Amino acid sequence: MIELTQAPLTLTFELFANRNDVLAFVTTRVGGESSDHLASCNIGISEFEPASTTISNRQRICTALNIDFEKMTFQSQAHSDSITVVDSNNAGAGNRIKTQSISNSDALITQTKGITLFAQAADCVPIILYDTKNKVAAAIHAGWRGTIKRIAQKTAQKMIAEFECNPQNIIAGIGPSIGRCCYEVGSEVVDAVSSSFPNSANLLISHNSKYHFDLWEANKEQLEETGIPIQNIEVAKICTKCNNTLFFSSRHDNGRTGRFGIGITII
Ligand SMILES: [Zn+2]
Secondary structure: OEEEEEOOEEEEOHHHHOOOOEEEEEEOOOOOOOOHHHOOOOOOOOOOOOHHHHHHHHHHHHHHHOOOHHHEEOEOOOOOOOEEEOOOOOOOOOOOOHHHOEOOOOEEEEOOOOOEEEEEEOOOEEEEEEEOOOOEEEEEEEOHHHHHOOHHHHHHHHHHHHOOOOHHHEEEEEOOEOOOOOOEEOHHHHHHHHHHOOOHHHOEEEEOOEEEEOHHHHHHHHHHHOOOOHHHEEEOOOEOOOOOOOOOOOOOOOOOOOOEEEEEEEO
16 A cells, blocks of 8 residues: 555555545554554544544544545444445534444445545455546445455445446455454354355465455455456555554454544545
8 A cells, every 4th residue: 555644644555546536545543642552543433532532533634635524424334234325415424423423334335526435444344446437436344244245246236236337447445454364263254254155265264273264355356246357456455453553453452442444535
């Protein structure tokens, strides 16, 4: 990934870096006001710190990126395959008050300029999609449940079905998340992956008599299946647990951690 802003530190994908019609960004832990185990740029409102601190971090990011905080849009993220279209009616949901985030939703789509779609993560996979021709953007949260429910694929399919997107014109960024290096999973996940993916053998890597699940490949494959060209899909290949000084990792911190996230704004 490429550095976008220094304070707070944000990154972007090479596929999105030189475009003047869309802004794509991944936030990091660096450059915020949070302390202790949330140091320092936590953007997930939780019981661990006053909401005012979290909101201030969100505002710092918007200021650095020159985007409108009032249109920074959050969703509840319930490990579902529910997708919400965002327009002027629900833009900015949840930016100050968590309970006002778009409910029952793990993916957001918009074709409205200036709205920032945001997905939070701390090991789950944050993904963005953008149709460069029809100018349609999406932000997706995919943990193992969402990955098995194929939320990334369903989001691309919804863009194709309802926004007349041609998958050949869609570019995708698969952001930092727990990598297969660190993502040991139990029998519940192994069974679910095996029954959901015909080619599960390359998604479940045997390691010391346990299995590791490759979330990056599972999401990349389902985007390819919708017709998005492989060269249009960029995988950050950054493991959040291995890089926990840059990104929050729930596994590294046993759940007592903050959130970073991925955002996309049509300019
Ligand atoms: Zn790792």
